[in-house]
Amino acid sequence: MSFAYSLFFELTQLSGLYGVYRYPYRFFEIDDLICNTLGGMTGYLITPLFVFFIPKRERLDEIAYSRGEIVSEFRRIVAWIIDIALIIAPVVGFFVFNKEIMNGDIVGYKLISTFLISDFATPIAKFITNFGGAIFLTVLTIILFILIKNKKIGLSIFSNLVIITALNQLKNILQRPRPTEYRIIEETGYSFPSGHSMISMAFYGYIIYLIYKYVKNKYIKWFSIVLLSILICSIGISRIYLGVHYTSDVLGGFSISISYLVIYISAVNKFFIEK
Numbered sequence: 001m002s003f004a005y006s007l008f009f010e011l012t013q014l015s016g017l018y019g020v021y022r023y024p025y026r027f028f029e030i031d032d033l034i035c036n037t038l039g040g041m042t043g044y045l046i047t048p049l050f051v052f053f054i055p056k057r058e059r060l061d062e063i064a065y066s067r068g069e070i071v072s073e074f075r076r077i078v079a080w081i082i083d084i085a086l087i088i089a090p091v092v093g094f095f096v097f098n099k100e101i102m103n104g105d106i107v108g109y110k111l112i113s114t115f116l117i118s119d120f121a122t123p124i125a126k127f128i129t130n131f132g133g134a135i136f137l138t139v140l141t142i143i144l145f146i147l148i149k150n151k152k153i154g155l156s157i158f159s160n161l162v163i164i165t166a167l168n169q170l171k172n173i174l175q176r177p178r179p180t181e182y183r184i185i186e187e188t189g190y191s192f193p194s195g196h197s198m199i200s201m202a203f204y205g206y207i208i209y210l211i212y213k214y215v216k217n218k219y220i221k222w223f224s225i226v227l228l229s230i231l232i233c234s235i236g237i238s239r240i241y242l243g244v245h246y247t248s249d250v251l252g253g254f255s256i257s258i259s260y261l262v263i264y265i266s267a268v269n270k271f272f273i274e275k
Contacts, residue, residue, distance in 0.1 A: 132235040161202075
C-alpha cells in the first residue's frame with residue numbers, strides 16, 4: 001500500500017498534475033519511491049509495539065463513563081456559571097441595563113390598574129406583600145434559627161437573607177424610577193429590581209430547597225413546596241398590583257435571585273453544611 005501511494009504521488013509530479021501543467025513541476029525520484037515504501041513498511045511493523053501501551057477503546061469508554069457518573073461540586077458550579085452566562089445573564093442584563101420603561105411594563109401595569117383593582121383584592125394584596133417585607137423575614141429567620149436543631153442550616157438561612165438584601169442594593173446603582181400613575185401604598189427608593197420579589201425568591205426558594213432535601217414525608221414536602229411557590233409568585237404580583245413596581249422589576253428580581261441561589265446552595269453545601 002505504501003508503494004502504491006508513493007508511486008501515485010511521484011507520477012502526479014512527473015505528469016504535471018496529469019496534464020494540468022505543460023511540464024512536470026517536480027522530478028520522478030526513484031530514491032523517494034524506495035524511501036517512502038520502506039518508511040511505510042517500517043511503520044506497519046513497529047505499530048503493534050506502540051499499540052500495546054495504548055489503552056483499548058473499551059477501557060477508554062469505561063473510564064469516561066465512570067468519570068461522568070461522579071460530578072464534583074466544582075464542576076457543578078462551573079456548569080451553572082456557564083449556564084447563567086449563556087442563558088440567564090442576557091435576560092437579566094437586558095433588564096438591568098435598560099432603565100427605560102418597556103412596552104410590556106406599561107401593558108401589565110395598565111391591565112392591573114384597569115381591570116383587577118377592587119375593594120376585595122386590595123386588602124389581600126396588602127396582606128400578601130408583607131410576607132416579603134424586611135421585618136417579617138427577619139423575625140421568621142430568628143424563629144427558624146431557634147427551632148432548627150442543625151445550627152449550620154439555621155446560619156445558612158440567616159446568611160442567605162443578609163447576602164440577598166445586600167445584593168438588592170443594586171437598585172441604588174441603576175436608579176430606575178418607580179411607577180407614578182397610581183399608588184395604593186407608598187414606597188420610597190428605586191424600582192429595579194423589586195426588593196420584595198428578589199428577596200422573597202431567594203429566601204423562600206432556599207427554604208424550598210431545604211424542605212425538598214430534608215423533609216421525609218412526601219405529602220408535607222410537596223404541600224409545603226407548592227404553597228411557598230404560590231407565595232413567591234403572589235408577592236411578585238402584589239407589588240405590581242399595589243402600583244410600586246413594573247412587571248420587569250418583578251421578573252428581573254426573580255431572575256437575579258434564581259441565579260444567585262444556584263451558586264449560594266452549591267457553595268454552602270460544599271464549604272459549610274456538609275464540611
